[in-house]
Amino acid sequence: MAAEPWHDAARTFLVAVSVAGLFPPVAALFEASMQMHMLVQMPLLAVCGGYLLYRSTRLRGWMARVDPSGGIALVFGSGWMIYWMLPLTLDLATFEPAMRLLKIVTVPVCVGAALTWAWLRLGPIGRGVMLLEGWAMFGRLGWVFLISPEQLCSNYLIDDQQRTGSLLLGAALVSAVGLALWALFGPFRKSHRTELA
């Protein structure tokens, strides 16, 4: 594996984050607040899985045979992401060891690697749809967390929930505005293309 040092590093990151998430004191830290759980641990797991796929020629070769269009990965990855955004699963993962294990094992593969594969395979329109749907999902969920008068998670207090809601909305807004600015002033402007042509 010396030829693929980044692949090794990616695997090490994934194993480190996964094992840390199962080790009780670190698990408690990751799950201490809704923001840590949903906006730090889960994205970290997903990014590790995605990065591993991105760096591994063997994994990508395997995916190219199983899911050449990226469609299967897109559908399953989005669905599994919704699964882990439910207050119910967030709660269960904090006190049911089996659900915690399911989260640690499946989020890197079924969300991170799957959505990365879909992204790699999709054209600009497909990627645009993915981004819009992602922002919409973050926006909707953030809004629900922010305005719900009820504590939705049994394990997280309502002020924690509202903070998570604001952060979800903020993340969607900042990335959408950022990307819009990039699209407007970045290298894809029509004027650039006409200049080039």
Place this chain on the structure above:
Amino acid sequence: MSARTAIGIALAGCLVTALLWQRTAGFSAFTYETWRQVEVAREAVPVSDWRLQDAQGDFVRLSDWSDQTLLVGFIFTRCPTVCVALGSRYQQLQRTLQVGTSTDVHLLSVSIDPDWDTPPRLDAYQRRYDGLQASWTVARPADAQVLDDIIRETGLRVIPDGLGGFAHSESLHWIRDGRLLRISDWRDPELETMITNGG
């Protein structure tokens, strides 16, 4: 798009929908509290014979009400929010019990803060809502082990609220003959009818 791709996407969609369906009890429970209600409605859960100490300082057990259905709510007397609402709700339900002829249902409030909630404090809580001992018992778990049993058996969630109190499940639990039969929302307008019909 090839036929193989289309079938693959359809199967992935079905699989993830099935997993979501299974987890949320048929898209009916998206929070732990509703999930608990659905699960218990599907299959009653056995509970042990909790030993409690009531507001008069006497020790009682669930089996002392073996010929009645217990409607159990969890409270702590320092609670400024939902326990106040729960207290008022029990006050209403007690009125329903007084008006009706049925004595099949007994109200029970159990403290989740047994260290603070001594019998005199439980008594004061009950008095605040004109509670009558005949149809409503306010009690605390006899010891820490009983509280652990209660939490484990009912799936109750209790977390510190950061202000020295607790955030806890607000639902009401129907218990008869050592079995948790149903979990209801305390705001459920059907509660009066259920009480009149003996649970």
